[in-house]
Each structure stands twice: as structure tokens, then as C-alpha cells.
Amino acid sequence: MPVMSKFVAVANKRKEERGFMLEIAIIIAATLALAIILVLILASTKPDHFSVRRSVMVMASAEKIFPLINDFHQWVNWSPWENKDPAMKRTYGGSESGQGAVYAWDGNKNVGSGRMEILDASLPSKIVIKLDFFKPFEGHNIVEFSMLSQSQAAGTATKIEWVMHGPAPFMHRVMQLFMNFDKMIGKDFEVGLANLKRATEK
Secondary structure, three states: OOOHEEEEEEEEHHHHHHHHHHHHHHHHHHHEEEEEEEEHHHOOOOOEEEEEEEEEEEEEOHHHHHHHHHOOHHHHOOOOOOOOOOOEEEEEEEEEOOOEEEEEEEOOOOOEEEEEEEEEEOOEEEEEEEEEEEOOEEEEEEEEEEEEEEOOOOEEEEEEEEEEEEOOOOHHHHHHOOHHHHHHHHHHHHHHHHHHHHOOOO
């Protein structure tokens, strides 16, 4: 009889332990489900369009700056991404420069792969580019460069503005909850603009 009582006590204890573990599992699952729902709700409140904008003042004429952007072959001299993968494959097509010029790249995880095409080139003030990313994620955006001449006591000056804008798919909005895209992309824009400044102020 004592043996039977001991067996029953052990069985009851194990049953209680299983019940406790099940409760813990239910609590964890419910917490995760609530967290996911919260993330989805917060992501749905984010705008479905994004824009990144940076500018710099350069002591050079717009006519001197324009060719470095209008000709994709010149991007190796200032683009912030050109040195992130020494083995990056580059392909040029379409026009030599200006409207219709095409530049495609394929590289490591730091640069991914994509394609650019100049849609409009208004000498010397504006260049519009269609930008398509393929890896590490797909994206289809528009890039605009504007060069606005300004009078300075020290001489000719130009304000260069670099803008990228496009749609923000839902997953992009989810990622925005954990990553600051303006800061990430803007940092590269600032490096590129600084490179343009050095190249044109020589």
C-alpha cells in the first residue's frame, strides 16, 4: 500500500510539472503572438513611401560637377560604394553618358547587385536616375541629383542635392521599426557628396 501511494504521488507530481510547463509554453506563445501583432500594427502606421535627402555646398561650377554624375564611368572616382568590393563586376550599356546610359553591378554582400539608368539629364542642373536593386533585397527607386548655382564672396559655388525616393513595401516598413534607413543610406550619401566636393574643388 505504501508503494502504491508513493507511485500515485510521483505520478501526480509529474502531472503537475507537465501542467506547469504547458502553462509556461502557452504564456510564451501568447507573448510572441502579441509581440508579432504589435509589430504588424506599428509597421502599418509607417508611410508607404520613403525619401532620403542630403546636400553639400561645393566651391565649383555646376558645369564642372555635372559630368561626374552624368557619366557612369566617372562614378568610380566618387561613389561611396565603389570601394566596398574591389572585385565588383561592372557593366555599362546604352548611351555613353546622359539620358539612356545604363550601369549595372554585381558584388559582395556590401554592395549587392542592381542596375541604374539615366532617365533625364538637364545640363547643368538636374539628373534623374532609375535605380533597381536585385540583391540583397529587391527595390525600385528614383534618384535625383540637382545642382543649384549660388553666389558666394569666395567665388562660384554650387549646392548639390542628392535624393532617393520610392515605395516602401510592407516588409520594408517592418524593417524600419528596427533600422534607421535614413541614417544608414544618408551616411553613404554624405560620403559620396564629400568625394564629389574634393574632386571638383581641386
